[in-house]
Amino acid sequence: MTLNRRSFIGTGLVLGAALSAPPLIGQARPRVVIVGGGAGGATAARYIAKDSQGAIDVTLIEPTRTYYTCFFSNLYIGGFRDLASIGHSYGTLAAQYGINVVHDWAVGVDRDGRTVTTAGGHVFPYDKLIVAPGIDFVEGSVPGWDISAQNRMPHSWKAGSQTQLLKAQVEGMRQGGLFCMVAPPDPFRCPPGPYERISMVAHVLRERNPTAKILIVDPKQSFSKQALFEEGWQKHYPGMIQRIGPDFGGNNVSVNPETMEVDIDGQVEKVDVCNVIPAQKAGRIAELAGLTGETGFCPIVPATMQSRMDEDIHVLGDATIAGDMPKSGFSANSHAKVAAMQVRAALTGSTAFPARYSNTCWSLIDTDDGVKVGASYAPTDEMIAKVDGFVSQTGEPADLRKLTYEESLGWYSGIVADMFG
Amino acid sequence: MRGALFPVLALALIGAGQAQAQTRATAIGDAERGAEIWMFCSGCHQIGPEAEISIGPPLNGIFGRRAATVADFPYSRSMTRMGRDGLTWTLDTLDAYIENPRVLVSGTRMSFDGLEDPRERADLLAFLRDFSDRPSNIPEAAPTARADLPRLSEDTLAIVGDRAYGEYLSSECTTCHQRDGSDQGIPSIVFWPQRDFVLAMHAYKQKLRPHPVMQMMAGRLSDEEIAALAAYFGTLTP
Structure with a gap:
């Protein structure tokens, strides 16, 4: 396939030039800069480079050299994956797709001059910019917690060292100790994620520390796959997990990382391990670029993923207000394909087909007990709207749940190949 | 094969x-027009953050809810039975129920003759939809648009x-x-x-x-x- 692509590059260049939109004729190759190399950014980079066959100059700015996927990081905590299996390099994107991979932080966007500046002091001009920075945390959303406390109370909501830390803390917890999760308010990255994490922590504790307890304090009335998780916890981890919702003070929580205490509506609990997942907003570069609205996330045009603030910028993934689509790697991958097609159409005159979006989220509750939820979406004038969907049912037979888990392994291989080549 | x-x-x-x-996709309906049609319902039903049991049950979170599951509401035997049989309020079941309540629940206590106009029903459903879980937060929540x-x-x-x-x-x-x-x-x-x-x-x-x-x-x-x-x-x- 690689050989075929290479043999086509020459033709692609000629074609690309012939089809160029009028403003670009006579210029060098049009330039696309992509900020963020996750499920949105890496996919967009690969699709633009692959489908434009060299006609577009693609630069991907991503600080980490090895990208750890947030999806499946809970399975690492549970002992179902090793860390290496969720880490990916950008080597193939550079070597096989000709993408200029820059390991640096984007720290500024000049929308008038159409340039991106990095912390390393480099300036990258663009014709089209794609912003896919994921999430950052809302300061002060959990009183007592800030990023300086992330070693005592890890968030582990960006995968890598934080995930390793939380796993080590769970495994090293004293016998009969208390694990506490401060769950985030809506909207946040990966709606079923906190509850899959609880399942994986329970799985570890059941084997190593069976008298330990798990406490979830949660500002939300209800959560994704709730019936499935609650059924699974009852079945696999009876008596281990307690959840305090907003009716009992789960929405009025502060923490003290020094003393390892959690204050739940005036009642102070001493805890052994505390996973604080704060409220979330778009990654900071989106804010710096002036792409965010009142909610802290980025409004987009549903049919194109263009920013509502700037038609030369597309925003992808968790940073967006994507209507009914949840914040997930699958969603970001889906956004990226629409944006990649639109960007190519604008720069080289290729066909832009109508946008279509989809998402599926798998979660693991215990060994071979996988569940899933998914939906298809389409743009209306106002938003990306849900049109159809499905969810695993309670009481499903074990062989179906095993099949669902195996399917999630296949999906993981599929999506990382789709992102990183 | x-x-x-x-x-x-x-x-x-x-x-x-x-x-x-x-x-x-096409949005379910126009929620603002639905809010006007809601006048037909608001004599008996409440909706919104403060909603309580009135002559009828509150309709917050109606999408995805199993029929006859609001605690302490005196449902008809007929509605209770439908709930036990598995009737869940979705776009399709609500649409049918609002069109003619007795088609779905023969002995319902809801004294409402039904809304004949599909567009009026769609607008009312869009209004009700706004008071249920959002798919982005709970991906299994009900659709907000119909596929063509x-x-x-x-x-x-x-x-x-x-x-x-x-x-x-x-x-x-x-x-x-x-x-x-x-x-x-x-x-x-x-x-x-x-x-x-x-x-x-x-x-x-x-x-x-x-x-x-x-x-x-x-x-x-x-x-x-x-x-x-x-x-x-x-x-x-x-």
Whole structure:
């Protein structure tokens, strides 16, 4: 396939030039800069480079050299994956797709001059910019917690060292100790994620520390796959997990990382391990670029993923207000394909087909007990709207749940190949 | 397999018209107009953050709720039985209930003659939808729009697929299915005879094959799109 692509590059260049939109004729190759190399950014980079066959100059700015996927990081905590299996390099994107991979932080966007500046002091001009920075945390959303406390109370909501830390803390917890999760308010990255994490922590504790307890304090009335998780916890981890919702003070929580205490509506609990997942907003570069609205996330045009603030910028993934689509790697991958097609159409005159979006989220509750939820979406004038969907049912037979888990392994291989080549 | 599947599909073709490929979804209805129609309901039902039991049960979170499950509300025996049988309030069941309550629940206590106009019902449903869980936060929550579902035409199997269009559409498949044909938990879909591919996709679309992800994905592909995908995946170079 690689050989075929290479043999086509020459033709692609000629074609690309012939089809160029009028403003670009006579210029060098049009330039696309992509900020963020996750499920949105890496996919967009690969699709633009692959489908434009060299006609577009693609630069991907991503600080980490090895990208750890947030999806499946809970399975690492549970002992179902090793860390290496969720880490990916950008080597193939550079070597096989000709993408200029820059390991640096984007720290500024000049929308008038159409340039991106990095912390390393480099300036990258663009014709089209794609912003896919994921999430950052809302300061002060959990009183007592800030990023300086992330070693005592890890968030582990960006995968890598934080995930390793939380796993080590769970495994090293004293016998009969208390694990506490401060769950985030809506909207946040990966709606079923906190509850899959609880399942994986329970799985570890059941084997190593069976008298330990798990406490979830949660500002939300209800959560994704709730019936499935609650059924699974009852079945696999009876008596281990307690959840305090907003009716009992789960929405009025502060923490003290020094003393390892959690204050739940005036009642102070001493805890052994505390996973604080704060409220979330778009990654900071989106804010710096002036792409965010009142909610802290980025409004987009549903049919194109263009920013509502700037038609030369597309925003992808968790940073967006994507209507009914949840914040997930699958969603970001889906956004990226629409944006990649639109960007190519604008720069080289290729066909832009109508946008279509989809998402599926798998979660693991215990060994071979996988569940899933998914939906298809389409743009209306106002938003990306849900049109159809499905969810695993309670009481499903074990062989179906095993099949669902195996399917999630296949999906993981599929999506990382789709992102990183 | 081909022999067994085809007659079933052929039956499904009867009476079906041709439709354009879906480009957009249509919102359920106009929630602002729905708020005006809500006047017919608000004498008995409350909705919103402060809603309580009145003559009827509060309607917050009605989408996805099992019938007759508001604690302490004195439901009719008929409604209670429907709830026990599994009646859940969805876009379709609510629409039918609002059109004529007795069609769905013979002995309902709701003294309402029904709304005949489908557009008025859609607007009211859009209004009610705003007081239920949002799909972005709880992905299994009810849809906010209706798909403009394409239907089968009699010439479906004869359509020659547009391979370039298939290549574009294939990006939706390759989030799970791998282009190189590897088969780990998710089956390979490359190098299939095109006819087999088309038959399989229509079987998912008709919900004759059971997999929910594939039913959903195939469900919104038009005939041309299925043919295009078959053409693309059938002729991939290894």
